[in-house]
Amino acid sequence: MIWLTWRQHRRQALFTVLGLAALAVFVVPTGLSMRHDQRTLDPGRFADTYGSLALLSILLLVVPLLIGLFWGAPLIAREIEHGTHRMIWTQGITRRHWALAKVGLLGGAVVVFALVYGLGLAWWYQPLGQIDVRQTRFAEIFFDMQGVAPVGYTIFAVALGVVAGTMVPKVLPAMALTLTGFVGVRAAVALFARPHYMTPVAADQLVRGATGKPTGELDGAWVLAKEVRRADGTFVTNGTFRCPATGACAGDTEMGPGAYNHQLIQPGDRFWAFQWIELGIFVALAALLVWLAVRRVRRLA
Amino acid sequence: MEHVLEADGLGKRYAGRWALRDCTLRLPAGRVAALVGPNGAGKSTLLHLAVGLLRPDAGQVRVFGEHPYENTTTLAEIGFVAQDTPVYRDFTADELVRMGGKVNRRWDATLARTRLAQLGIPPRKPVGKLSGGQRAQVALALALAKRPRLLLLDEPVASLDPLARREFLAALMGNVAESGTTVLLSSHILADLERSCDYLLVLQGGRVRLSGDVDDIVAGHRQLVGPRHLTADGTVIRERHTDRQSTVLVRTDVPIFDPAWTVHELTLEELILGYLGEAEGATNHAEWGVPA
Numbered sequence: 001m002i003w004l005t006w007r008q009h010r011r012q013a014l015f016t017v018l019g020l021a022a023l024a025v026f027v028v029p030t031g032l033s034m035r036h037d038q039r040t041l042d043p044g045r046f047a048d049t050y051g052s053l054a055l056l057s058i059l060l061l062v063v064p065l066l067i068g069l070f071w072g073a074p075l076i077a078r079e080i081e082h083g084t085h086r087m088i089w090t091q092g093i094t095r096r097h098w099a100l101a102k103v104g105l106l107g108g109a110v111v112v113f114a115l116v117y118g119l120g121l122a123w124w125y126q127p128l129g130q131i132d133v134r135q136t137r138f139a140e141i142f143f144d145m146q147g148v149a150p151v152g153y154t155i156f157a158v159a160l161g162v163v164a165g166t167m168v169p170k171v172l173p174a175m176a177l178t179l180t181g182f183v184g185v186r187a188a189v190a191l192f193a194r195p196h197y198m199t200p201v202a203a204d205q206l207v208r209g210a211t212g213k214p215t216g217e218l219d220g221a222w223v224l225a226k227e228v229r230r231a232d233g234t235f236v237t238n239g240t241f242r243c244p245a246t247g248a249c250a251g252d253t254e255m256g257p258g259a260y261n262h263q264l265i266q267p268g269d270r271f272w273a274f275q276w277i278e279l280g281i282f283v284a285l286a287a288l289l290v291w292l293a294v295r296r297v298r299r300l301a
Numbered sequence: 302m303e304h305v306l307e308a309d310g311l312g313k314r315y316a317g318r319w320a321l322r323d324c325t326l327r328l329p330a331g332r333v334a335a336l337v338g339p340n341g342a343g344k345s346t347l348l349h350l351a352v353g354l355l356r357p358d359a360g361q362v363r364v365f366g367e368h369p370y371e372n373t374t375t376l377a378e379i380g381f382v383a384q385d386t387p388v389y390r391d392f393t394a395d396e397l398v399r400m401g402g403k404v405n406r407r408w409d410a411t412l413a414r415t416r417l418a419q420l421g422i423p424p425r426k427p428v429g430k431l432s433g434g435q436r437a438q439v440a441l442a443l444a445l446a447k448r449p450r451l452l453l454l455d456e457p458v459a460s461l462d463p464l465a466r467r468e469f470l471a472a473l474m475g476n477v478a479e480s481g482t483t484v485l486l487s488s489h490i491l492a493d494l495e496r497s498c499d500y501l502l503v504l505q506g507g508r509v510r511l512s513g514d515v516d517d518i519v520a521g522h523r524q525l526v527g528p529r530h531l532t533a534d535g536t537v538i539r540e541r542h543t544d545r546q547s548t549v550l551v552r553t554d555v556p557i558f559d560p561a562w563t564v565h566e567l568t569l570e571e572l573i574l575g576y577l578g579e580a581e582g583a584t585n586h587a588e589w590g591v592p593a
Contacts, residue, residue: 001403001404003399003400003403004400004403004404007392007396007400008389082387082390083383083384083385083387084387084388084389086349086354086381086383086384086387087383087387087388087389087440087443088404089354090352090353090354090376090379090381090383091376091401091404091405091447092373092376092377092404092405092406092407092408092447093373093404093405094371094373095371096371098404298371299356301349301354301355
C-alpha cells in the first residue's frame with residue numbers, strides 16, 4: 001500500500017513541495033530582513049516599510065483549503081469517477097485496510113507539510129504582530145495562519161474532501177462540497193466558538209484622565225469588544241474615549257461623570273492555549289469525518 | 302456436483318427499487334457461464350454481490366461456500382474484471398503488475414508478464430494510451446495473475462471491436478481450459494457467447510429467467526411454425542400470431558411429431574432473444590404527455 005499510495009500521489013506531492021518551496025523563497029528573505037530592520041529602524045519607519053506584508057499574508061489563509069481540495073477530494077472521488085475502485089477493492093485487501101492506509105499515509109504527509117508551514121509563518125509573522133494592535137498574532141485571520149491551528153485546518157480540510165468524495169462520486173462536485181463545508185465550519189468556529197474558549201478578561205479605564213493605551217492592548221492581546229459606558233454601566237458608544245483629568249470635554253453631557261472605557265480581551269499569553277484548543281477541535285472533527293468516510297467506503301460499490 | 306457460486310432468494314435494492322430480486326442459481330465448478338440479460342437486468346449487481354462489493358438486502362450469496370461481502374478469503378479466490386475494464390490509466394502495465402503483488406497474498410507476476418509479452422503489450426507505456434483491446438487484456442492479465450478459482454467478468458468485450466473481442470475471448474478460453482477456472486461472464490453480444498460458453502444464465506427484470514447447460518437448453522427448445530390456433534405441446538415461452546399462422550417457442554423434452562407444425566432448431570442467440578423479447582415493455586405515455 002505504501003508503494004501504491006506513493007505511485008498514485010507522487011505528482012501532487014511534488015507540486016505541494018514545489019509550492020512550499022516557492023512560499024519559502026518569499027518568506028525566508030522577508031523574515032530575515034524584517035528581523036534586521038526591526039533592530040535598526042524606528043518603529044514608525046518599520047511599520048511603513050512592512051505593514052502591507054501583513055495584509056498580503058491574508059492570502060495564505062487559503063493554503064489549508066487548497067490542500068483539502070487537491071489532496072482530499074480526489075482521493076476517493078477520482079477512483080469512483082474512473083471506476084477503478086472496483087479494481088482495487090477486489091484485490092486481496094479489505095476496503096477498510098485500503099482506506100485507512102491511504103488516509104493515514106496522506107494524512108501523515110499533510111501533517112508534516114502543515115507543521116512546516118504553520119511554524120514557519122509563526123516565525124515570519126512575529127515582527128509584524130508588533131506593529132498594530134489590530135494585527136497581533138492573536139487577532140482574527142492572523143491567528144488562523146500560523147502556529148498549530150493551520151495543521152488542524154489542513155487535516156480537517158483533507159478529511160472533509162475525503163468524505164465529500166464518498167458522498168458525490170465525481171471530483172469536481174466533491175471539491176465544491178469541500179470548499180463550501182470548509183468555509184462554513186471555519187467561519188462558524190472563528191466567529192462563534194473561539195471568543196469563548198476561555199472567559200474574557202474585562203479591562204476598564206475611566207474616560208477622565210485616561211492616558212496611554214488601555215491595559216491589555218500592549219502585550220498582543222485579542223480585543224473582543226471596545227465600548228464606552230456610563231458610571232451605571234449602560235452602553236454609550238463603541239470605541240475608546242479619552243478626556244483630560246480636568247476641564248470641559250466633548251462627550252460630557254452624554255456620558256456624565258464616572259464614565260469609563262470598557263474592554264473585553266483575551267490576554268496575549270493565552271495565544272498558545274487557544275492554538276491548541278483550535279487544533280483539538282479541528283482534529284476531532286477530522287477524526288469524525290475519517291470514521292464516516294471509512295463507513296461510507298464499505299457501503300459503496 | 303460442486304457449486305462455485307450459489308444464490309438463494311438473493312436481492313439488492315437501490316433507492317427502493319429492486320435491481321435484483323429472488324435470484325436463485327447454482328453455478329457448477331469448471332464451467333464457462335454466460336450471464337445474459339438486457340441493460341438494467343441486474344447483471345452487474347449480481348456480479349458485485351458475488352465478488353463482495355455489495356451486501357445483499359435479501360437472501361444470500363455464497364462463493365465456495367462462504368459469504369463474499371468484505372471477505373478476503375473468498376476475494377483471494379476470485380478474479381474480477383469490472384465493466385469498462387478499469388485500471389489506473391497513468392500506471393504502466395508493468396507498474397500494474399507490480400501493484401497487484403503489493404495488494405494480493407497470492408500473485409503470479411510471471412504469469413501476467415508472460416501473457417502480456419505474448420500479446421505484445423508495451424510494458425512501459427501508460428495504459429491510458431493503449432487501445433481499448435490492449436487495456437482489456439491488461440485487466441484480464443491482472444485478474445488471472447491472482448490464479449483465481451472463479452473469474453467474474455462484467456461485459457469485458459462490450460467496448461471492443463470484433464477482432465479485439467475475438468482475441469480477448471480466445472485468450473480467456475485458452476487460460477481457463479488449462480487451469481480449470483470457473484468463469485462467469487456477462488455480455489449482451491450473444492454471438493460471442495455461443496462460441497465460448499457452455500453454461501447459460503438469463504436475467505431479466507432482476508430475476509433469473511433461464512439457467513442451465515447450453516447444450517441441454519438448445520436441445521430442449523424448438524420453434525414451431527404452423528396454422529393459427531393450433532395448441533403446442535410443452536411449455537410455451539413465446540408466441541407470435543399473424544392472421545394465418547403462429548410461431549411458437551416451446552420448451553419440451555419430447556420430440557414433436559405433430560405434422561401440422563414445422564419444427565425448427567434454434568441457435569442460442571435466437572433462443573435468448575425469444576426469452577428476452579417475451580416481456581412487454583412498460584409504457585409511460587402519461588409521463589411524456591402524449592396520447593397512448
